[in-house]
Amino acid sequence: MKYSLKTKLTMSYILVAFVCIFLLSICANIFLEKYFTDYVATNQEQKNQDIVATLSSQYSHNNGWNSDVVAIIGINALESGTIMKILDQTGNVIWDATTHNNGMCQGIVLQMAQNMNGITPFFKGEYTEVPYAIYSGTEVVGQAFIGVYGPYYLNDTDLAFIATLNKFIGIVAIISLIFSFILGTIMARKLSMPIIKVINSAQMISKGFYLDRISQKSTTKEMDQLTITINDMAQSLEKQDQLRKRLTSDVSHELRTPLATLQSHLEAMMDGIWEPNKERLASCHEEVTRINKMVGDLEQLTKFESDNLVLNTSNFDIASLIQRTVGNFETDFSLKNITVDVKVEPCTIRADRDKITQVLINLISNAIKFTLENGIIEIKTICLSETIRIIINDNGIGISKAEQPLVFERFYRTDQSRTRHTGGSGIGLTIVKSIVEAHHGKVELVSEEGKGSQFVVILPIN
Ligand code: ADP
Numbered sequence: 001m002k003y004s005l006k007t008k009l010t011m012s013y014i015l016v017a018f019v020c021i022f023l024l025s026i027c028a029n030i031f032l033e034k035y036f037t038d039y040v041a042t043n044q045e046q047k048n049q050d051i052v053a054t055l056s057s058q059y060s061h062n063n064g065w066n067s068d069v070v071a072i073i074g075i076n077a078l079e080s081g082t083i084m085k086i087l088d089q090t091g092n093v094i095w096d097a098t099t100h101n102n103g104m105c106q107g108i109v110l111q112m113a114q115n116m117n118g119i120t121p122f123f124k125g126e127y128t129e130v131p132y133a134i135y136s137g138t139e140v141v142g143q144a145f146i147g148v149y150g151p152y153y154l155n156d157t158d159l160a161f162i163a164t165l166n167k168f169i170g171i172v173a174i175i176s177l178i179f180s181f182i183l184g185t186i187m188a189r190k191l192s193m194p195i196i197k198v199i200n201s202a203q204m205i206s207k208g209f210y211l212d213r214i215s216q217k218s219t220t221k222e223m224d225q226l227t228i229t230i231n232d233m234a235q236s237l238e239k240q241d242q243l244r245k246r247l248t249s250d251v252s253h254e255l256r257t258p259l260a261t262l263q264s265h266l267e268a269m270m271d272g273i274w275e276p277n278k279e280r281l282a283s284c285h286e287e288v289t290r291i292n293k294m295v296g297d298l299e300q301l302t303k304f305e306s307d308n309l310v311l312n313t314s315n316f317d318i319a320s321l322i323q324r325t326v327g328n329f330e331t332d333f334s335l336k337n338i339t340v341d342v343k344v345e346p347c348t349i350r351a352d353r354d355k356i357t358q359v360l361i362n363l364i365s366n367a368i369k370f371t372l373e374n375g376i377i378e379i380k381t382i383c384l385s386e387t388i389r390i391i392i393n394d395n396g397i398g399i400s401k402a403e404q405p406l407v408f409e410r411f412y413r414t415d416q417s418r419t420r421h422t423g424g425s426g427i428g429l430t431i432v433k434s435i436v437e438a439h440h441g442k443v444e445l446v447s448e449e450g451k452g453s454q455f456v457v458i459l460p461i462n
Pocket of ligand 1: 367407425429452
């Protein structure tokens with residue numbers, strides 16, 4: 001069974017209120033059981049002592065027992081619900097409530113039993129007569145038997161007090177429950193409204209409407225974080241979508257030219273307009289090779305540019321990796337008579353060795369491609385405490401200021417490289433950037449047209 005957030009929150013508020021009321025009533029009952037009954041019993045005892053004190057002072061005042069005065073004291077006590085019997089020092093009864101008004105006495109005892117059994121039917125109490133000695137100075141001059149209902153007795157006033165207390169708890173309970181219901185509903189609405197908005201936006205995003213963003217601000221920290229996360233997700237999905245669309249259009253655009261050339265060449269030959277001689281077939285072959293290379297590059301691109309590029313990291317010395325990679329280009333250097341100056345210091349980094357090798361290959365092969373004959377290529381490293389800088393410097397054709405931010409884009413080739421037919425497809429630097437960023441590093445480019453370029457790869461050591 002699934003409940004809405006609103007129901008759950010409202011129910012939990014009510015539950016909390018309910019538990020509080022329950023605890024409050026338990027505490028109140030413990031208080032009644034322990035302190036209030038003690039207080040009532042002490043009060044009763046005090047009342048009895050007061051009666052005994054009145055009887056003593058009557059004896060001392062009259063210098064003996066005055067049955068009329070004793071009767072008045074007895075009747076007063078009886079009227080306030082106390083049954084007693086007073087004996088003199090020889091044991092003769094001076095006054096007895098049961099003799100005075102037996103019916104009233106029985107009524108009082110019955111009332112006491114009713115009161116106490118009314119609170120709880122399991123109350124074990126009984127009516128007893130407690131003897132109190134009556135003194136005149138230090139001499140015992142009589143005895144008073146005062147009727148008490150034990151272990152304690154709650155009279156009508158006490159019961160009214162308890163009833164008021166319980167009524168009060170009941171009212172508090174009802175108010176708390178109503179209040180918790182209202183508060184729960186308001187809070188639930190406050191919380192669920194932004195969640196519903198987030199759900200709606202997430203649903204729109206899942207349907208491909210990536211431009212949808214949640215603008216609603218919430219006072220709840222977690223809600224704000226959720227909104228930010230959903231917006232970020234929408235942004236990254238939007239970016240992915242744009243990349244996918246752009247890749248498709250880029251690829252078709254890049255393939256169209258060689259395919260069109262190939263098609264027109266072949267048609268011309270088939271229609272007999274052109275002789276299928278060696279040069280023309282070679283030109284067709286060149287176009288096919290271009291297409292083939294482009295497909296290969298695309299394969300590489302999907303491998304390296306995917307956002308979930310998996311890094312297989314290990315510790316290795318970057319200096320020896322650079323030396324080895326430079327060594328593999330020896331023939332290319334000598335073909336163009338390029339001077340290579342390698343100044344690398346030993347530095348162990350934690351990274352994906354194969355992918356870093358790919359970065360070096362792409363940057364060095366570019367440097368060779370875009371450096372003129374007899375040029376100079378410098379490769380050096382600067383090992384800092386947390387990062388390493390790999391600098392690849394050439395004195396080649398350089399890149400204009402306007403084109404510098406574009407060279408890392410997919411399939412981007414500068415006009416210079418296009419006119420020179422360097423043969424690239426413009427994805428080498430895209431791969432470099434993507435690998436370096438997957439390592440939480442960055443690539444910087446400083447270049448001046450006609451003077452040369454400097455690519456700096458900054459990688460964290462760990
Ligand atoms: P390509 O396969 O064309 O070399 P890249 O992505 O590696 O693709 O480079 C993109 C473009 O950036 C190149 O076509 C070239 O115009 C320019 N470029 C890259 N490296 C250099 C360099 N060292 N000197 C001058 N231009 C460069």
